[in-house]
Amino acid sequence: MAAAHSSSSSSLPLVLFARLSASIVATLVIIWALAFKTSFLPNSPSQEDLIYAVLHPLLMVIGFILISGEAILVHRWLPGSRNLKKSVHLWLQGVALASGIFGIWTKFHVNDGIVANFFSLHSWMGLVCVFLFAAQWLIGFWSFWHRGEARPIRLRILPWHVFLGLYTYGLAVVTAETGLLEKLTLLQTKREVLKHTTESMVVNGLGLGLALLSGMVILAAVSPKHHQPSNAARIIFSNKKHSSS
Amino acid sequence: MAAAHSSSSSSLPLVLFARLSASIVATLVIIWALAFKTSFLPNSPSQEDLIYAVLHPLLMVIGFILISGEAILVHRWLPGSRNLKKSVHLWLQGVALASGIFGIWTKFHVNDGIVANFFSLHSWMGLVCVFLFAAQWLIGFWSFWHRGEARPIRLRILPWHVFLGLYTYGLAVVTAETGLLEKLTLLQTKREVLKHTTESMVVNGLGLGLALLSGMVILAAVSPKHHQPSNAARIIFSNKKHSSS
Numbered sequence: 001m002a003a004a005h006s007s008s009s010s011s012l013p014l015v016l017f018a019r020l021s022a023s024i025v026a027t028l029v030i031i032w033a034l035a036f037k038t039s040f041l042p043n044s045p046s047q048e049d050l051i052y053a054v055l056h057p058l059l060m061v062i063g064f065i066l067i068s069g070e071a072i073l074v075h076r077w078l079p080g081s082r083n084l085k086k087s088v089h090l091w092l093q094g095v096a097l098a099s100g101i102f103g104i105w106t107k108f109h110v111n112d113g114i115v116a117n118f119f120s121l122h123s124w125m126g127l128v129c130v131f132l133f134a135a136q137w138l139i140g141f142w143s144f145w146h147r148g149e150a151r152p153i154r155l156r157i158l159p160w161h162v163f164l165g166l167y168t169y170g171l172a173v174v175t176a177e178t179g180l181l182e183k184l185t186l187l188q189t190k191r192e193v194l195k196h197t198t199e200s201m202v203v204n205g206l207g208l209g210l211a212l213l214s215g216m217v218i219l220a221a222v223s224p225k226h227h228q229p230s231n232a233a234r235i236i237f238s239n240k241k242h243s244s245s
Numbered sequence: 246m247a248a249a250h251s252s253s254s255s256s257l258p259l260v261l262f263a264r265l266s267a268s269i270v271a272t273l274v275i276i277w278a279l280a281f282k283t284s285f286l287p288n289s290p291s292q293e294d295l296i297y298a299v300l301h302p303l304l305m306v307i308g309f310i311l312i313s314g315e316a317i318l319v320h321r322w323l324p325g326s327r328n329l330k331k332s333v334h335l336w337l338q339g340v341a342l343a344s345g346i347f348g349i350w351t352k353f354h355v356n357d358g359i360v361a362n363f364f365s366l367h368s369w370m371g372l373v374c375v376f377l378f379a380a381q382w383l384i385g386f387w388s389f390w391h392r393g394e395a396r397p398i399r400l401r402i403l404p405w406h407v408f409l410g411l412y413t414y415g416l417a418v419v420t421a422e423t424g425l426l427e428k429l430t431l432l433q434t435k436r437e438v439l440k441h442t443t444e445s446m447v448v449n450g451l452g453l454g455l456a457l458l459s460g461m462v463i464l465a466a467v468s469p470k471h472h473q474p475s476n477a478a479r480i481i482f483s484n485k486k487h488s489s490s
Contacts, residue, residue, distance in 0.1 A: 119441060121426060121452040128453075163467070167460050174419050174456065181366055181423040182430045189434040196364060207366040208373075211419065215412050222408070222467075 011076045011220050018073060018216035022066050025213055028206040029061040036199045039187055052106040057179070059106065063099025065172050065210070067092055068133075069217045072169065076220050090137075090144055097137050100130045100172075122182050125175040132168045136161065166218050173214040180207050256321045256465050263318060263461035267311050270458055273451040274306040281444045284432055297351040302424070304351065305371075308344025310417050310455070312337055313378075314462045317414065321465050335382075335389055342382050345375045345417075367427050370420040377413045381406065411463050418459040425452050 033040070033054045040053040071092035078085050104126060118124070140161070143154055184203050278285070278299045285298035316337035323330050349371060363369070385406070388399055429448050 119445065119449075121422070121429070121449040124449055124453060125422075125456060128456075159468075163464060167463070170415060171456060174422055177366070177370075177419055178422050178426040178452075181426045184366070185427045185430040186434055189431055200364065204364075204366040204369055207423075208369060211370060211373075211416060218412070219408060223404075 011223055011225065014216060014220040014223065015073050015077050018069065018213060018220055021209055021213035021216055022069060025206060025209040026062055026066060028202055028209060029057055032199070032202050032206060033058050036202070039183065039199065049109075052109050056103055056106045059099045059103030060172075060176060060179070061206075061210070064096050064103060065169075065176060065213075067099065068096035068169060068172070069213065071096060072165070072217055072221050076225075086144060090140055093133075093137050093140070097130075097133055100133060104130060120182065122175060122178045125171060125178065129168055129171045129175055132164065132171070136165055136168060162221070166221060169217065170214060173210050176210055177207050256468055256470065259461060259465040259468065260318050260322050263314065263458060263465055266454055266458035266461055267314060270451060270454040271307055271311060273447055273454060274302055277444070277447050277451060278303050281447070284428065284444065294354075297354050301348055301351045304344045304348030305417075305421060305424070306451075306455070309341050309348060310414075310421060310458075312344065313341035313414060313417070314458065316341060317410070317462055317466050321470075331389060335385055338378075338382050338385070342375075342378055345378060349375060365427065367420060367423045370416060370423065374413055374416045374420055377409065377416070381410055381413060407466070411466060414462065415459060418455050421455055422452050 037050070037054060040056075041050060071089050074089045074092065075085055078088060107123075118127075139157075143157075180203050184200060188200070282295070282299060285301075286295060316334050319334045319337065320330055323333060352368075363372075384402075388402075425448050429445060433445075
């Protein structure tokens with residue numbers, strides 16, 4: 001347990017930086033959703049539709065991206081048994097998945113039906129992303145309740161789980177960025193928002209914050225837990241080791 | 246040399262898949278640029294301006310993203326000495342960097358001067374990306390010509406070079422995706438292009454192809470060169486090793 005505790009300390013600065021970026025992102029998306037409500041006005045004047053339209057970025061950025069980022073970081077800072085870490089990771093990812101599904105559903109509710117949402121790159125990537133996320137979560141859930149069985153198989157799958165998980169996380173960030181650009185270009189083309197306004201700056205800042213956050217989270221996830229630069233280098237350039245031996 | 250050759254073979258299917266995605270991406274961006282030329286029409290009717298406008302996506306996607314992807318893959322398939330691999334990697338990245346800088350310059354040429362390009366998230370991310378890329382390339386160039394000196398420092402820097410390089414590559418893909426959404430939303434809002442047209446499908450396909458390509462390239466770059474699942478798992482979950490020893 002003591003080993004687990006000390007092992008976390010080397011990636012703690014990264015975890016703190018990631019959380020700092022996450023706070024900036026959360027603040028900016030809340031400011032955008034609350035202070036620039038009119039940007040989210042749907043064609044219909046109903047108050048309910050406005051709420052759904054504002055909920056979409058909040059659920060996707062805070063519920064889906066920020067919470068799944070926290071879930072990824074769990075292995076880096078939470079002291080305690082591996083079982084506890086896995087359990088917290090699994091449930092946080094479950095909350096993120098639920099937010100993602102609800103966030104997509106708000107779009108099916110507001111617009112002209114379900115089909116209208118299947119023609120943009122943003123929606124295509126979002127659907128691929130939530131599908132991958134759900135598949136990963138189900139495999140993780142199954143594997144968590146079948147701990148005793150098939151340990152060697154689980155160890156073989158682990159690097160794939162890490163890679164596919166980080167890829168899905170990256171894809172979620174890409175999808176969010178395309179959503180920001182789609183919304184802002186729409187508003188700017190309709191001349192409701194100019195390029196130099198506060199709203200543009202808030203949305204651009206949100207986009208940069210997301211790019212920074214994803215870098216921090218992925219770096220924290222892949223960096224070795226102990227200071228083993230030679231070990232990491234050996235894995236990456238295993239050729240060298242071979243030719244010298 | 247034989248070891249280096251056999252070591253490459255395990256990631257060869259990934260390299261082939263990456264190249265397949267790259268071919269699809271290249272085909273789609275060329276179709277877009279040539280068959281839907283009118284989408285790139287700038288405000289001025291000059292033929293020269295049209296050429297610059299069409300050059301931007303071609304240079305950024307084929308010159309910057311596809312060539313730097315090839316440069317990343319060099320370490321995975323090219324037989325021969327590490328020196329040869331490094332040299333090919335360095336020069337391919339140099340071509341990619343030149344394309345990126347020229348690609349940005351085409352935008353400074355067409356639009357209302359330089360400053361007009363500094364207000365969108367797409368341009369901010371693009372500038373950050375090319376800046377990071379140039380910094381990485383210069384460090385790589387310096388390090389290549391100072392091989393004899395400071396070997397331990399280079400080995401310590403290596404994992405950072407790999408991470409920052411892959412992050413920059415990912416950021417380039419994100420920037421391209423935002424560019425696609427920006428352009429398509431602009432065209433769709435102006436009613437020149439409808440959501441269900443061939444052009445929308447080409448651009449959406451291009452976006453999905455880029456997302457797939459980046460996943461393949463990054464997976465090929467980080468996957469262990471030999472079949473060492475236990476080794477990779479040990480690095481990722483080094484806690485486990487510690488508690489059992």
